[in-house]
Amino acid sequence: MTSTHTPGPWTTKKIDTGVYDVCRVGNDGLRTRVCRLHASQIEPEHGGDVEANANLIASAPAMLDALQRLAHPMADDDDLDFARAIIRKAKGQQP
Numbered sequence: 001m002t003s004t005h006t007p008g009p010w011t012t013k014k015i016d017t018g019v020y021d022v023c024r025v026g027n028d029g030l031r032t033r034v035c036r037l038h039a040s041q042i043e044p045e046h047g048g049d050v051e052a053n054a055n056l057i058a059s060a061p062a063m064l065d066a067l068q069r070l071a072h073p074m075a076d077d078d079d080l081d082f083a084r085a086i087i088r089k090a091k092g093q094q095p
Contacts (some may be wrong), residue, residue: 008061
């Protein structure tokens with residue numbers, strides 16, 4: 001059995017204080033929510049990390065792509081640069 005996932009790219013959108021949606025934006029521009037994060041549902045000591053968690057979740061499809069590229073026998077420096085850009089995005093930095 002093979003499993004599938006909602007294809008990327010995924011983005012984050014701040015809905016309210018401490019509430020973020022992770023969405024897929026389709027070719028038609030329509031947003032489909034993948035998940036919603038609420039700071040109140042996170043352990044209190046990590047409540048301020050909800051935006052960082054949303055960024056990490058939103059990077060999941062791209063991280064899968066990067067890992068698949070790096071695992072390919074013909075992987076090159078472009079693949080490594082791509083993976084590094086995805087890591088920066090997952091950390092909320094500019095890619």
